[in-house]
Amino acid sequence: MRQPEKFQTYAYFAICLGLVLGHELIYSVYAGQGRFIPLAIQLAVLFSVAAVADYWISPRLETLQPFAKRRIVAYAFDFGIYLLVALMVLLVEVALLGRPFGLSVDIAIGIGVFGYFAALDNALRRQLGWFRRNEVSVDGSFTLVPMAQKFSIVMTLTILILAVTISLSSYRLIHSVGAERVDQLPLYFLLEVMFIFGALLALLLRLINSYTRNIHAFLQEQMNVLRSVQKGDLDLRAPIMSQDELGLMAVQINAMIENLRDRDRLHKTLERVVGSNIMEKLLSTDDDALKRGQEDEVAIMFCDMRDFTSMSEAASAEEVILFLNNFFSDLSDIVARHNGTINKFMGDAVLAVYGLESDNNPVEDAVRSVLEILEHTRQFMLPDGSHPDMGAGIHFGKVMAGTIGSEQRYEYTFLGDAVNTASRLEGLTKRLKYRIVLSRDGYLELPESMRDRFTDLGKQRVRGKSEQIHVYGIEPKSATS
Numbered sequence: 001m002r003q004p005e006k007f008q009t010y011a012y013f014a015i016c017l018g019l020v021l022g023h024e025l026i027y028s029v030y031a032g033q034g035r036f037i038p039l040a041i042q043l044a045v046l047f048s049v050a051a052v053a054d055y056w057i058s059p060r061l062e063t064l065q066p067f068a069k070r071r072i073v074a075y076a077f078d079f080g081i082y083l084l085v086a087l088m089v090l091l092v093e094v095a096l097l098g099r100p101f102g103l104s105v106d107i108a109i110g111i112g113v114f115g116y117f118a119a120l121d122n123a124l125r126r127q128l129g130w131f132r133r134n135e136v137s138v139d140g141s142f143t144l145v146p147m148a149q150k151f152s153i154v155m156t157l158t159i160l161i162l163a164v165t166i167s168l169s170s171y172r173l174i175h176s177v178g179a180e181r182v183d184q185l186p187l188y189f190l191l192e193v194m195f196i197f198g199a200l201l202a203l204l205l206r207l208i209n210s211y212t213r214n215i216h217a218f219l220q221e222q223m224n225v226l227r228s229v230q231k232g233d234l235d236l237r238a239p240i241m242s243q244d245e246l247g248l249m250a251v252q253i254n255a256m257i258e259n260l261r262d263r264d265r266l267h268k269t270l271e272r273v274v275g276s277n278i279m280e281k282l283l284s285t286d287d288d289a290l291k292r293g294q295e296d297e298v299a300i301m302f303c304d305m306r307d308f309t310s311m312s313e314a315a316s317a318e319e320v321i322l323f324l325n326n327f328f329s330d331l332s333d334i335v336a337r338h339n340g341t342i343n344k345f346m347g348d349a350v351l352a353v354y355g356l357e358s359d360n361n362p363v364e365d366a367v368r369s370v371l372e373i374l375e376h377t378r379q380f381m382l383p384d385g386s387h388p389d390m391g392a393g394i395h396f397g398k399v400m401a402g403t404i405g406s407e408q409r410y411e412y413t414f415l416g417d418a419v420n421t422a423s424r425l426e427g428l429t430k431r432l433k434y435r436i437v438l439s440r441d442g443y444l445e446l447p448e449s450m451r452d453r454f455t456d457l458g459k460q461r462v463r464g465k466s467e468q469i470h471v472y473g474i475e476p477k478s479a480t481s
Contacts, residue, residue: 008121008125009078009122010051010054012118013051014047015114016118017043017044019110020039020043020110020111021039023196024036024039024107035093035097035099038097042089043085046085046089047085053081054077057077061077071123074123075119075120078115079115079116079119081115082111082115082118082119083112085115086107086108086109086111086115087108089111090104090108106165106168110165114203116161117204120207121203121210124207124211124213124214125210127242131217131218131221131241132217143243144243144245144248145244146244147245158204165200166192214242215246221238222238222246222249226253229256229257229260234260234264237254237257240254294401295400296398296399296414297397297398298353298354298362298396298418299354299355300352300353300366300394300395300414300419300421300422301351301353301354301366301369301393302350302392302393302394302419303349303352303370303392304349304350304390304391304392305348305388305390306388306390328345330376330380331376334372334373335369337369337372338372339360340365340369341356343413343414351414351419352369353399353414354366361445362396362445363396363442364446366394367446367450370394370436371474377390389477390435391436391437392435392436393422393425393428393436393439394425394436394438394442395421395425395438395441396442397416397418397421399415399419400414401414401415402415420464421462421469424464424465424469425462425471428471434475434476435477436475437471437472437473438472438473439471440470440471440472443472454472455472455473457471
């Protein structure tokens with residue numbers, strides 16, 4: 001199927017043929033002589049050949065890359081066709097028919113002038129077609145030609161063309177009109193000027209209309225891209241259709257989108273590293289406040305995988321990494337579903353914090369999270385066909401949250417006795433034979449319905465503590481082992 005802009009190319013061939021023959025017919029009437037019939041035959045043959053050449057060659061130009069090269073070559077080909085037709089007409093008129101060069105060059109120049117406007121309009125129509133078919137470039141490398149400069153060039157050339165064509169037509173008119181019609185020369189000259197001026201004005205207005213149509217289409221597309229970016233869609237790109245301010249605007253829009261994509265990737269990476277809650281704090285809190293830290297009352301959950309050392313000794317490093325990534329991926333989802341934030345992965349151990357941004361009971365969230373993690377471990381298959389086992393300690397207390405490290409690198413962490421206590425409680429799970437051990441501070445935060453599920457394990461001595469800690473247990477190991 002032929003593209004719509006190709007029909008415009010053929011229409012311009014017909015219009016050029018009509019204008020030249022129309023002008024020649026008028027000239028024949030008032031000059032008393034003319035070359036209408038031989039000129040009509042010449043132009044009909046030449047433009048037919050031009051249409052066939054365009055039909056076969058132009059589609060191959062549509063595939064040229066880069067995009068900027070395609071635009072230039074396509075315009076040069078369009079304009080070149082008219083110049084070849086003009087040259088052939090001049091050769092036939094002078095070499096074959098023996099007409100004076102000065103009286104024949106005006107037709108050739110007229111065809112070339114028409115070709116200048118037609119090629120520009122064809123280029124604009126072709127440009128719009130590429131745009132609508134999404135056959136455009138988003139490459140930002142081009143030489144800027146300001147709109148004002150292009151407009152100035154077109155207007156200057158139009159005035160120059162008008163002056164040259166009127167001068168040549170006047171020269172032919174003066175040397176062709178017989179003595180008996182000299183008194184009618186001003187009238188003939190006025191008709192000549194009106195014909196030429198009217199044709200050039202129509203071509204210029206058509207060119208302006210095409211240019212403004214393209215500008216509207218490109219600006220509308222850029223606005224659509226910006227609206228999509230505003231909605232969070234960063235996959236679109238603004239098409240770079242011209243080497244002017246519109247093209248530069250598209251380059252800047254694409255650069256902005258790329259920066260937003262980089263920032264979005266950074267946010268997603270940061271969110272995966274520290275969690276969404278902590279990420280928001282890092283981005284919304286100034287560095288000094290982060291270094292000073294902030295006191296929070298939270299539930300701390302520390303869980304560790306059992307017999308991981310012996311399992312890792314029997315597997316390759318790649319198998320260990322693959323296993324941990326698969327296992328912790330599901331574990332992270334579980335913690336997130338229960339309003340928790342994983343602060344650290346420490347080998348086969350995890351430190352999670354509950355109660356940072358949620359209005360839920362943080363200890364209840366932590367307990368439900370660990371219960372689901374234990375259910376997950378029972379379904380998770382190790383390379384040897386067995387299932388992993390977990391132990392978890394939960395404590396409720398105050399922590400200091402902030403950044404530690406140097407100016408070059410730091411991490412957001414939770415410090416305080418509550419974190420150490422949760423880690424020590426996890427160590428008790430091995431000795432007490434319960435998979436979950438909860439401190440009394442955490443136990444008192446639970447609703448009555450959940451407290452009934454825990455077993456009072458009394459006061460227990462833990463490493464690093466001078467006083468014993470009253471603890472409670474759930475999920476006794478003997479019951480499922």
